Amino acid sequence: MITLKTVKQKKNDLIFTISGFIVAILVNVLFPQKADVTFKIYTLNILNLRIAFDINSAYIVVLVALILIYAISGIRSSFQKDKRKLYAKNAPFRFALGIALAIWDIGGTKLQIFAQPFFPGPAQIIEAYLAEGSYIIQNTLYSIRLYLAGFSCGVLLGVGTGILIGWFPKVYYWVFPVLKITGVVPAVAWMPFALTLFPTSFSAAVFLIVICAWFQIAFLTAQGIQSTPKQSYEAATVLGGGQINQILHVAIPHAMPDIFTGIGSANAMAFTTLVMSEMLGQPGGLGYYINQSKVWSAYYKVLAAIVIMAVLFSFINFLIGLIRKRVLRWQQGVIKV
Template identity: 35%
Template sequence: MSSPNTPSPNQTADTPSGQTATKPGTSSRRPLLPWVAGPAWFLAALVTWRWPDADDFPDTNQLATQFCAIGLALTVAAVLRRLSARAPWAIALGLGFTAWEIIQAKLLWLPRPFFGTPQDLLDVFLTDWRRLGDSLLHSLGLLAVGYGIGAALGVAIGVGLGRSLRFRYWVRPLIRLIGPLPPVALLPLAFIIIPSSRLASEALLALAAGFPTTILTWSGVVAVDPAYYDVARTMGARNRFLVLRVALPAAMPQIFVGLFMGLGVSFATLVVAEMLGVKSGLGFYMQWAQGWAAYPNMYAALLVMSLMCTGLVTLLFKLRDRVLSWQKDGLKW
């Protein structure tokens, strides 16, 4: 029987009774971070509004208003206790914009027009949002068709390679000959053979997405335990059932790896195709901005492209998590 003064297993020897011991590695200042996020953006607003600009930059007052609105939203989130996990990033971004504003808009330490100001970036989104939005839609449309066709063909060819010896005999040499080629290396040939630059770009995107998807699907199908097929055959399953209900579900983890790899290669192919062939899209917009030395427009297009790529990868991860819900410890994005 333990005495009243004996520490319980949940208490340390120097912790008074009735108080909760702090876990090792846990900072007692962490709850204060959400309350610092709002003031960090208020500081950015104050610097933008009160410190005179080094040149006549557009939309300074609008930028200060935006910073102030973000700071107010973060303060409300802190009051509602919705900012604990994202508070450090919110603080870092607020201080980062403050430093950017001081270095470039107030002191002009970096050469213009190569390095813009936050005001320049905001002015692009306020004045050229229609062209940016149209470029984004064209890029999404081109990527959806090319990547979708490449992914579907990659899965189908990979299943054929894994299930049919005759199909593998004829198709494998072609895969080994054409697949490893960088899709952008075939860009001039594609524009000669295919009369439409858009169709040529879609074909290259399909090749970019199809090769890794084919290889990983093939690997996943070959790795399926033959006992699964034997059990299904004893129950009267036909070849179609073996493919759709045995091979594909078992190979799905490798298939998604191929889809992720194909998506990354498709992003690079998309930008090059739009810069050199297709007269629309974010890649074409970036080339146009660089030609006119409109570097803020180029940076805005880069930001939009980054958000597009991140959003598409996130959607693919959501799909993978839904299909492979049994993989609890899988890679997260």
């Protein structure tokens, strides 16, 4: 039952969430521009209409878009209790984000008290998307393709190796020492060998991502398999389950939490390896774009690429979380999240 107090609380959470971004807009409009900054004008074709605007106007549009997104999200969350609690929990952070953007705008654009050109304002970062949007998209797609090729192979190899190590003592004897030795070596250290052994720089980078993902996932998968209670195997044997049945229906389900923990840890390492390999020898990707921009001291482009990396990595983590929640739905109400 929705009470008057609940409605008032939801309204307060919504106002608190968007008020930080409103402050950011007011600061941008009302605070005088003291520093000598050139606001370049760009033209955008929308429905056969040519719309001209400068980078500062584009920044205000982004702030308005954030206000609309969080306002709609707040209204939708009011109909579900769990989402309403999550929205209220994140309200202080979103408010602080808006205030941080306002401070950043003053220090990086209005007054430029931050060291330039290393810390440009948010409007200058948006300029990178306006000036080189198609090129940034091209490099982002290259990074996604490289990441998917390497990380998917790393997950399959890691889970497969972990099952074999955890189940068969002889495999553990021969493979686990190799896993421990190679696991402590940073993946980028294998770069000279990868470039020599593989025909293209893309396949070499895939190999590096596979190596860094393989260790974490294989180690935790083996740990999950080995920690399966013997009583579970005995019960499966009584019910007529053979070795394959015990692996598929007892050992692997029990190891699933450890497998997803390994995938989560490996994801961060794979993303780091992805960027470093792109900076060291790839013909494209966000790491390549950062390296290229750094040479020309275009640090606003570097920060623009970093923002895309943060969004992309957060989205990948979100997808992994959804899959984990679906596969491990039996844990809901059992463990603290």
